[in-house]
Structure formats: C-alpha cells, structure tokens
Amino acid sequence: MTQALAADGVRVRAPGKLNLFFEVGGVHDDGYHDVASAYQAVSLYEDVWATPSDDFSVAVSGTVDMSGVPADDRNLAVRAARLVAQRIGYSGGVHLDIVKHVPVAGGMGGGSADAAAALVACDALWGAELGSAELHKLASRLGADVPFALMGGTAIGTGRGDQLSPALAKGRFDWVVVPSNAGLSTPEVYAHLDELRARPDIAATRTPAVDPAVLQALRAGDPIALAEHTRNDLQIAALSMRPQLREVLELGEESGALAGLVSGSGPTLAFLAVDPESALELQITLSAAGYEALHVHGPVAGARVVT
Template sequence: MSPSTRSDAVHVRAPGKINLGLVVGRRQEDGFHPLATVFQAVSAYEDVTAHPAESGVTVTVSGLHADRVPTGEQNLAVRAARLLAESTGVEAAVRLHIRKGVPVAGGMAGGSADAAATLVACDTLWRTGLSRDDLAELGAALGSDVPFPLAGQTAIGRGRGDLLTPAMSRGEYHWALALQDTGLSTPEVFGVFDELIAGAVVDDPQADRTLMQALRAGDAAELGRALRNDLQPAALELAPHLAETLAVAQDAGALGVVVSGSGPTVAALGRSRQHALAIAAAVTAAGVADDVLCVTGPVAGARLSGGAEMLASAGTPGDRG
C-alpha cells in the first residue's frame, strides 16, 4: 500500500498505571524476577498521533518531561512501529508525535503507554488488521509493561507482569500523584531490591487477597490499607527524600500511600476527588515533590480518538494541583 492510499493521521490515547500491589519473587537465572502485580490504569495519558509518511519512522515529543524522552531508535514508540511493520510485512513508514502526560521514569509505564498507543495507531494507519491479543503479544516483546496499557482498567499481571488477567473492581478511585523531575532506573531499583532482601522471598508470588477483596467491594479505605510495593524499600534507598513525600501525604489524611512501581512517583489515595486535590495541595506546600497530578482510575486502555475530540473523548485529563 502506498502512502497516498493510506488514511489520514490516526490519534490514540493510552493510560499510565499505578501498581496497587507489587509482590516480587526471587531473581531467576534469566535475570528477571517473577511478579504478581495489580495494575490500575489512571487518567494520566499519553497521546500518540501517527501521520502517513513516505518512508522511515520518526518521532517528536511534547508535554511532560518531553526533553527527557529519546527520539532515536531506542524510543519505545519507534521500536513498536518497526516491530509491527516487520511482523506484518508492511513498509515502516510513519511520522509519530507523542504528547506526554505520564512522568518519564516515574514507575507509571509512560514509555509502555507510548508503545501501546503506537501499535494501535499504526495498525489502524497501515490497516494491518491485528487483534488486540496480537498487539499485546507484540507489546510483550517490547517490554513487560506494554500489554497493560492496551487493556487498561484493572488487571493482575503475572510472570514479568505481561501475563494479564482482568480483575473485578468496583467504584472509582481518586489519587494524588507526587512527581519528581529525577527518575529512577528500573534495573537499578531491582538490583538494590536483590541486595536488601538477601534471598528472603518466594519463587511464586501471589496477588494480595485483601487487596483484591477491597477492589471487588469497592472499599477505598480497605484498598488504601492494602496497598503494597515490594520495591518501595529499594526506591527509598536510592531516593531517601521520598520518605518525606510519603509522610506528608499520610499526614494529609490519605487512605493509603505507595511508591508506584519502581518509583519515584508517590501515589496517595484520597476519599474523593476533592480530598485528592487537598492532598496534592499539602504536598505542594511542603515542597516534597517537583509537581503534582490528580487522577482517577480505573480507565479504559488504548483507544482511537478523532480530530478535535482527541483530548476530550477519552475522559477527563488529570488535574494539576
């Protein structure tokens, strides 16, 4: 198919995530750790626009932390487009633009959301006709977190986090996110985790039952008490100032506070949207974050949006505190 016969630009929005529970197993011989994690997709979004091109894959970036995003071959969106083209036999020809709303290296899978959105956008632009399961399989080859932004909502991730099972969840949850300008390296966090636990972990981690019961009941208070992240001590070892961020959010009455994924984003659960805004204001006043963002979850996974409705049709963006 020549570029002149392809459709016009395609817009896709994909969500970032919070790890409500992250249970980490012992490092395996392949270097990876088995995980049992509970993902919740939240209303901090990555917007990817795929434009027809004569040849090649290029990417430009704007929005949150845009200056920290590589635009060469190491960019996950570029890799996603190339992988889709290679897998389907089409020419890799697309001009991508990413509008970021998810922190870079913040433990919220912003790069993975870019890859997920790019897979959907290029599949539509190039009319390759793959199913979501097919796209998720390609996504898993790019990174363990890529399949989840395709699915969204709430899910349990097993294996490396890429084997997803939808989780029953009731209600809407309101979060204040404390963001840091300096990210944390996921491999480095796992390395410190290995040093700290000294082998005192299981080989077959399981999702926390109390947390899952709280989600099924829609009980925000119980969910707050059940939040868990086995990587949090390692993140605090590398970024000790996060302890103060956690403390300020707790003092502001958060139902629960947790470092998301490998950090350094701190997620504080509020009783309501207004309470989440109040927590964000307290964090800002204390000067313990470089930025704050209020989001809700769960939200849908990567999906097409059109024209002027690109930002509005996929839900309400996060409110800055």
C-alpha cells in the first residue's frame, strides 16, 4: 500500500491462536524455557485501526474484559508501532484504535495479535514496505507469539516459540473456547510449572519436540487423531492455580468434545469437536451450564490489511 492510499488510516485484523500441542523444556539461567508448540490461528480476531498522529497513542475497546490492558506506552501494539518508526526513521507518530475480541491474559495471544496488527498497519500507513522477513524480525523482538500472529495458519514453533516453520493442515478444525473472567499471568504459570517439576514425579522434557502424530493428524485433517495426541505441559500448572477449571474440562469432554485442554498458559479452555455441527451442540450445552462458550475454527490467515 502506498503512502497516498494509506493517508486516512489503515485497518488490520489479526487472529488469536490455540496451542494444539505444547511441550516445555527446563528453565534456563535467564528464566526462559525452550518449547515446542503446534500453533493454529483461529477465527477470533483483534482489529487495529492506525491513523496519522504527531505522537504515539492508543485507545482500547472490545467485547472482553480489558481492565488489565494498558492504554499507554506499555501496550505491546504501541511498542510495535515505535519499532517500525525507529526502523524506517519516521519522525511522526500514530494513533491506534484496538478492538479486542480475544480474551485478555487468556492464553490465546490477544496482545501478540495486537502487536502483529500494529506492525502491519504502521508498515502500510507509512508506506514502509518492509516486507515479511523484516516484519518477522521486529515481531520476534516483541514476544514469542507475535511472529505467529503475523504468519497465521498452522505452524510449529521451537526455541522460545518464535522459530516458526509452517505446517500443513488439511481442511478445517472446529473448536469451542471457554474464556475465564480472570486471566492468568504467563510468567507465573511457568514459574509454578517449575515449582511442580521440582517434585520427582513431574520431570521436564530435556529437548522439547512436537509429537509427529500431531503433524500427521493435521496433514490428514483428522480431528479424532489430533485429539488423541494434543497436549499442553502448562496445563498442570494452570489447573493447580485455578482448580475450578477442571470441572469445565470434565463437562466439555462428557458433552461430546473429542478433547479439552488449557489454551497456552490459560485460563481459556479449548475443546476440539469432530465437525461444525458437533461444535455448535457443545457450545449450546456449555452455554446452558452458565459458561461463555465461543465456536471458532482454524486455520485462518495471519495479520492482514482489511480494505
């Protein structure tokens, strides 16, 4: 998009994600962990409007609880915008309007989607034309999930989750996600996992790797096979910190879900369904039990300009 076309503003949409498989290695001296993840972008989106401004500012609205979302320079999307400006030597600013639909601190990468959308929006608004590779370099400086929010689709993440390789996923996978009223801190969930792993019966994986059976199920477009091998090492920590989530997991699995798991660091829960009709039935059952339940599907595209 040229500078002239973008003069009035740019709208970008970026997806939330689910971790279909998440294996966590031991903690390093710097406090970080190596991971192996199978990511899938799903049809729950963040929308970011970027408009010209003399400085950098952000306004946040949406359909989820945003009480923990900063509306200043701590916001990841603002940091993304500043990175683009620094990279291209742009002396002006931008105003970002963020409309959130992905649960906050819910393990679905909503903040990372905002940052990815801001990278794409500012690149377009300012006519930078940095290209995909350069945007991914900037994304990796913002957080492990930001590069995947740019890429979308289905991918394998290694290292700290930001070393991405696209993965073939045939067809469509249907999910029902159940958000929680209160989020969980990702660093606290990892720290609690480390505490639990100090016990002799819960060992850390030395070199995390995605189960080949997960990749095979994705390539075959087979949700039943995927359900047999989906796993999240952070789940034990999230459930320990939020025990009431177990009841919802049990209800979903008893009500027809192929599998239920904590999404990322939680506390959002994700239930895999065999097809769209089964997902709708599960959504109705969980809603009738008093839970917010959202039917989403994947894979979907990463951060994209909306015309």
